[in-house]
Amino acid sequence: AQKITQTQPGMFVQEKEAVTLDCTYDTSDQSYGLFWYKQPSSGEMIFLIYQGSYDEQNATEGRYSLNFQKARKSANLVISASQLGDSAMYFCAMRGEYGNKLVFGAGTILRVKS
Amino acid sequence: ETGVTQTPRHLVMGMTNKKSLKCEQHLGHNAMYWYKQSAKKPLELMFVYNFKEQTENNSVPSRFSPECPNSSHLFLHLHTLQPEDSALYLCASSQDLGGVNQPQHFGDGTRLSIL
Numbered sequence: 001a002q003k004i005t006q007t008q009p010g011m012f013v014q015e016k017e018a019v020t021l022d023c024t025y026d027t028s029d030q031s032y033g034l035f036w037y038k039q040p041s042s043g044e045m046i047f048l049i050y051q052g053s054y055d056e057q058n059a060t061e062g063r064y065s066l067n068f069q070k071a072r073k074s075a076n077l078v079i080s081a082s083q084l085g086d087s088a089m090y091f092c093a094m095r096g097e098y099g100n101k102l103v104f105g106a107g108t109i110l111r112v113k114s
Numbered sequence: 115e116t117g118v119t120q121t122p123r124h125l126v127m128g129m130t131n132k133k134s135l136k137c138e139q140h141l142g143h144n145a146m147y148w149y150k151q152s153a154k155k156p157l158e159l160m161f162v163y164n165f166k167e168q169t170e171n172n173s174v175p176s177r178f179s180p181e182c183p184n185s186s187h188l189f190l191h192l193h194t195l196q197p198e199d200s201a202l203y204l205c206a207s208s209q210d211l212g213g214v215n216q217p218q219h220f221g222d223g224t225r226l227s228i229l
Contacts, residue, residue, distance in 0.1 A: 031214055032214050033214035033215050033216075035217055037220075042222065043202050043204075043222055043223040043225065044116065044220060044221065044222040044223060045204060045206070045220035045223075046116065046220075047116075047217045047218070047219060047220075050215060050217055052214065052215050053214070091157070095214050095216070096214065097214055101159055101162075101170075102159075102218055104156055104157040105156070106156055107156075
């Protein structure tokens with residue numbers, strides 16, 4: 001079974017600064033995938049970035065990067081140069097090799113201040 | 115635009131009504147999912163379909179009835195719902211059920227309110 005823990009219910013960041021959203025996971029699978037999603041107040045879930053358990057490089061997508069520390073079982077999302085439009089709920093999720101489920105964390109609300 | 119379209123965006127219904135939620139994906143995917151998102155609760159997976167066949171039902175009450183006529187369309191038929199069923203219902207799709215590297219792509223959701 002997989003488990004995702006996001007310990008930060010809410011975060012504030014000043015516009016143009018970087019912010020790190022924490023995610024730790026638990027699994028006994030050797031192969032797994034880690035995902036981050038953004039959910040604005042309008043409701044849609046937007047896929048941001050993916051990291052595979054065997055990937056040697058940390059994933060990056062534009063202003064998003066994933067700080068993957070396998071030994072610590074953490075997959076933190078780093079957003080650089082925050083923008084007001086980054087204000088949203090952010091979910092970390094994982095998928096193991098034997099299941100078809102995406103397991104989600106509880107989410108972190110990010111507020112970007114001008 | 116995620117390639118997954120849900121209608122309606124908002125729905126208000128009484129407990130005795132019958133309504134349906136619709137999901138359509140234009141991504142050529144073979145797997146589709148229904149999720150329920152209630153306030154202050156984690157996302158709950160309800161149903162999974164792969165190549166039109168239901169592969170998972172997470173103990174969902176029978177007042178929710180899914181239908182998948184083809185790989186591009188997924189419906190959720192609702193009848194005699196309860197107030198606790200008020201939530202955001204999200205549809206998602208992925209290429210199929212294999213591969214840990216497949217993200218699920220979500221629609222905008224239907225915000226359902228039961229009176």
